[in-house]
Amino acid sequence: MIDDHAADALGRPDLIRLAPDLLCLRFETMKVLSADAAVRHLLDTGAVAPGDAVVDSSSGIYAVALALACHRHGLRCHIVGSTTVDRPTELQLGLLGATLERMPRSTDLKLDQSRRVARIRELLAADPRLHWMRQYHDEIHYLGYRAVAERVRAALGPTPLTLVGGVGSGASTGGLACYLRETGPVRLVGVQPFGSVTFGSESVADPDILIAGIGSSIPFGNVRHRAYDVIHWTGFGAALSGVVALLREHAVFAGLSSGAAYLAARWERSAERTTVFVSPDTGHRYVEAVFARHAEAVPLDHLAPHEDRLALPWSRREWAGAPAPDGARAW
Structure with missing residues (x-):
């Protein structure tokens, strides 16, 4: 194969x-499977087109998966990252063409996740053309x-x-x-x-x-x-x-x-x-x-x-x- x-x-x-x-x-x-199938579905249904930008929150693994899917299908990718995103992940994201916005360091996971969601809402309000992948809420x-x-x-x-x-x-x-x-x-x-x-x-x-x-x-x-x-x-x-x-x-x-x-x-x-x-x-x-x-x-x-x-x-x-x-x- x-x-x-x-x-x-x-x-x-x-x-x-x-x-x-x-x-x-x-x-x-x-999560490569999940992200790739989701991006394919969005492209097939016209929800996004090549060159568009997608955004989502991640603590690391989904971020790389989404960056790989965007690399493959010609989309731009922005990640609002957890405080736990490590250096190897950060480097992979950058070289795959994705941008990473890391949240301030926190030992409170609820605060970390809530901050990430709030930041995504700010980004969407500033640029309605962004597509939020919503890995936690979208059944695609x-x-x-x-x-x-x-x-x-x-x-x-x-x-x-x-x-x-x-x-x-x-x-x-x-x-x-x-x-x-x-x-x-x-x-x-x-x-x-x-x-x-x-x-x-x-x-x-x-x-x-x-x-x-x-x-x-x-x-x-x-x-x-x-x-x-x-x-x-x-x-x-x-x-x-x-x-x-x-x-x-x-x-x-x-x-x-x-x-x-x-x-x-x-x-x-x-x-x-x-x-x-x-x-x-x-x-x-x-x-x-x-x-x-x-x-x-x-x-x-x-x-x-x-x-x-x-x-x-x-x-x-x-x-x-x-x-x-x-x-x-x-x-």
Whole structure:
């Protein structure tokens, strides 16, 4: 296979069998699929044209994905970035032709996200020709995951699945489950950090939080709460243990949210279903903050979630298709 653009290679996932009933759906950068499909749809429908400018907020991964899509399709890209955007990401964005506007440094994730949204509204008021991608609220970001669902079904057939992964903006695991359910039964297990409003854990703070990308301090419109059967909340220490074990046991070098998903997937395995967990990015961003602290990892067999009680380091609840908590509704 020869790709026409680097975005195709970066977004194409690998299915890695870790055990007979446990698979890792590994991406180099998962949101490339979402951003590319969304931009294609906007161009096909005439919502934007080559040369137009798009804008969105990001803590890093989506920023690079959107910049790649704009590079491919001839659009201009402006990112209102989180305080957590690192130097390698900043350099990539610049060389891809995107502009980055970073928010002032803050340890308050809610303040950081709110500032970014407020700044985008200012930019739109100043230039109505800008198109806001709204990765958190526009369902066009689901479109890119149909091809992934088809790939998974082609490999595994109509077997019953348990799909495990970060909730994030709602488009990734939500989109995969949506398309996978067209051809077979799927039990959807969402992974969240403590402190996220999306499934009501905002009252529990994790002082070491580094996995904000799978949760949110503000409501997201793309999350289909009723699609989820189970929710796991993992703190930094539990996710660190998961991602270190994933590398040691299976040689998968992945990001921190992959460790949280691996931990939850091990817990959710059953003889009746094949369990697939999503690994959305590589571990390079976490070398110093996570992997250099590998001595702190706890053997996974020593960890178990609190059931139906939100408490560090790990909690689990049968969500059973319940609606969004009041604080998570994007009015």
